[in-house]
Amino acid sequence: MRIDVVSIFPEYLAPLELSLIGKARQDGLLELNVHDLRTFTTDKHRTVDDTPYGGGAGMVMKPEPWAQALESVAAARENSKPVLIVPSPAGEKFNQALAYELAEEEQLVFACGRYEGIDERVIDWAQDHFRVRPVSLGDYVLNGGEVAVLAMVEAIGRLLPGVVGNPESLVEESHSDGLLEYPVYTKPSAWRDHDVPPILLSGNHGKIAQWRRHEQFRRTAERRPDLMEGLDAGVLSRADRQAL
Numbered sequence: 001m002r003i004d005v006v007s008i009f010p011e012y013l014a015p016l017e018l019s020l021i022g023k024a025r026q027d028g029l030l031e032l033n034v035h036d037l038r039t040f041t042t043d044k045h046r047t048v049d050d051t052p053y054g055g056g057a058g059m060v061m062k063p064e065p066w067a068q069a070l071e072s073v074a075a076a077r078e079n080s081k082p083v084l085i086v087p088s089p090a091g092e093k094f095n096q097a098l099a100y101e102l103a104e105e106e107q108l109v110f111a112c113g114r115y116e117g118i119d120e121r122v123i124d125w126a127q128d129h130f131r132v133r134p135v136s137l138g139d140y141v142l143n144g145g146e147v148a149v150l151a152m153v154e155a156i157g158r159l160l161p162g163v164v165g166n167p168e169s170l171v172e173e174s175h176s177d178g179l180l181e182y183p184v185y186t187k188p189s190a191w192r193d194h195d196v197p198p199i200l201l202s203g204n205h206g207k208i209a210q211w212r213r214h215e216q217f218r219r220t221a222e223r224r225p226d227l228m229e230g231l232d233a234g235v236l237s238r239a240d241r242q243a244l
């Protein structure tokens with residue numbers, strides 16, 4: 001997969017040189033290019049914003065630098081247009097299902113807006129060159145798209161083949177099957193008056209799996225009742241229904 005990120009703060013994306021994603025880039029599992037939007041300006045002040053038509057507070061990002069930048073990074077392909085992800089408070093909610101969907105793409109382009117956002121005509125123009133997806137990280141307000149891109153690239157990148165050492169670990173984590181993950185413990189078994197649940201020391205793998213499943217349901221019902229409504233019937237085994 002190739003990922004291109006355009007931002008006026010390219011240094012914000014430096015953490016993607018670290019850890020799992022950084023190693024995936026070194027191993028050639030992921031190509032990630034970060035581009036400075038100001039590279040695509042033509043005036044001596046390298047201007048990327050201007051006052052909003054219709055008045056109002058703040059500034060809006062000018063359309064032409066964005067069109068130049070996006071044209072520059074769009075890999076020419078016959079069969080399908082690359083995906084352009086535009087982080088926005090007004091986007092569809094990012095979730096694990098969307099992370100899996102986007103992990104299948106050949107190229108993802110991320111447009112990190114700042115100020116009050118990007119001139120909407122860029123989104124309209126981009127429809128002819130990209131499959132455009134405005135995406136929100138969550139229902140809270142950030143100052144720009146970079147933090148959202150860090151989160152999305154990590155969530156998507158870790159799903160790519162070979163990035164996570166043990167693919168098994170992707171199966172049982174939160175949201176992989178619509179449920180929150182079960183609690184985890186390690187040595188020592190007794191710690192500051194808090195003991196590891198005895199079932200986990202029993203060596204009875206069937207009972208341990210049953211306990212873990214029950215904990216997934218208990219936690220999900222307690223912390224995220226909204227997820228319980230959306231559970232796919234196939235996810236609920238007979239034993240699961242008994243656990244509810």
Ligand SMILES: N#Cc1c(-c2ccc3ccn(Cc4cccnc4)c3c2)n[nH]c1N
Nearest residue numbers: 087088113114137138140141142144145148
């Ligand atoms: N993804 C995502 C986001 C953003 C977000 C993303 C891009 C930009 C570009 C500018 N701002 C500031 C801004 C603030 C308020 C109104 N309009 C714009 C952004 C906020 N906020 N919250 C999220 N979950």
